[in-house]
Amino acid sequence: MPLSEAERQSFLAEPHIGALAVTRPEPGRAPLAVPIWYGYEPGGELWITTGRESAKALALAHAGRFSLLVERVEPTVRYVSVEGTVVSTEPTTEKESRDMAARYLPPEAVQPFLDFAAREHGAQLTIRMRPDHWLSADLGGL
Numbered sequence: 156m157p158l159s160e161a162e163r164q165s166f167l168a169e170p171h172i173g174a175l176a177v178t179r180p181e182p183g184r185a186p187l188a189v190p191i192w193y194g195y196e197p198g199g200e201l202w203i204t205t206g207r208e209s210a211k212a213l214a215l216a217h218a219g220r221f222s223l224l225v226e227r228v229e230p231t232v233r234y235v236s237v238e239g240t241v242v243s244t245e246p247t248t249e250k251e252s253r254d255m256a257a258r259y260l261p262p263e264a265v266q267p268f269l270d271f272a273a274r275e276h277g278a279q280l281t282i283r284m285r286p287d288h289w290l291s292a293d294l295g296g297l
Contacts, residue, residue: 158291163235164197166291170258171225175203179210180217187214192259193223200283201237204247204255207278215241215282223284231295239284247279 158166176188187210195201201223205211215221219241226234252272256265272279 156293158233158235158293161197162293163289163291164195166233167195167201167225167235167237168197169225171227173203174224175211175221176224177211177214177221178218179214187211191223192255193225194255194258200242200285201239202251202281202283204251204279204281206276207280212244212280212282216244220287221284231293233293233295234291236290237284237286237288239287241282242285243281243283245281247281251281252279 170192173191173193174188175191175193176186179185179187189211191203191205191211193201193203203211203223205215220239221241222236222238224234224236226232252269253265256268256272260268
């Protein structure tokens with residue numbers, strides 16, 4: 156059964172690992188599909204962070220849009236897929252980095268992760284997407 160608008164937005168706002176899919180700029184290549192952390196509040200824009208020179212950043216700059224799928228398998232199989240237009244690409248702020256890490260990690264792991272990411276991942280971009288199209292289902296009743 157499809158989820159209601161409120162259910163799908165609420166589900167997307169939970170901290171699932173997303174599967175990002177974006178068309179690659181190279182001819183003859185399949186879409187890039189990778190796991191990613193994301194942020195979302197109901198009614199707002201979805202946002203991700205990625206390295207400035209990453210394959211994701213390059214593909215997103217070229218395509219101007221992407222899809223994100225989130226799912227769970229317990230207590231029922233439920234998913235939300237959202238597709239939309241990139242509305243902004245800006246350097247990631249310290250607050251955005253901290254907010255994203257705190258969304259996915261226990262409090263004691265946030266600062267060590269931020270220190271590691273600063274050393275190993277380099278400069279980051281925050282890419283915001285306006286959700287244009289949704290697909291969703293909860294298969295618990297089947």
